[in-house]
Amino acid sequence: DTAVSQTPKYLVTQMGNDKSIKCEQNLGHDTMYWYKQDSKKFLKIMFSYNNKELIINETVPNRFSPKSPDKAHLNLHINSLELGDSAVYFCASSLTGSYNEQFFGPGTRLTVL
């Protein structure tokens, strides 16, 4: 009965590779997000999707491409991975409305060697 799930939990890869992280929520929410948490634990919004439509696209390199096949899924594809991409990536979801609680997934720890 996991609310927001992410796969994989850990991802270790070489520079220059392409990788994807998947996120699924079973809460019936219509908004999903990707956040990046760096090594100093700082969390920053990357993207948000509402009803499969991109709403926020922060100053993220275009090597990062989110894709939302339906309201319950928001995947993150990263091309040409760089050392600086190493971080924990969190998916979250909520109902539309900024006052609504965002439910976070367990995170995906990406390590680029």
Added chain:
Amino acid sequence: AQSVTQPDIHITVSEGASLELRCNYSYGATPYLFWYVQSPGQGLQLLLKYFSGDTLVQGIKGFEAEFKRSQSSFNLRKPSVHWSDAAEYFCAVGPYSGGGADGLTFGKGTHLIIQP
């Protein structure tokens, strides 16, 4: 642009003692304010939130926070901490861009250590 400041990177408290974690925000309009907790290796869990009404809000696990507009603060308190409260605490403000599908702006977190 909005911002959140958590001035204490680390706080150490004895078990059973009271706790206050500080949060100051900068926001151009009435903010929505949140406190989240992150246990090691886990995602974030909402403790409490404020968006209108009573400025003292109660949350889960015995936490409360008080919104003070004049001080742009939203400090988190707990009267008596337990060892299980050791975690990273994040204050956040929204909406990010004024829309309904916004992310949050987070502070840099306060790491809480509980001494036996």
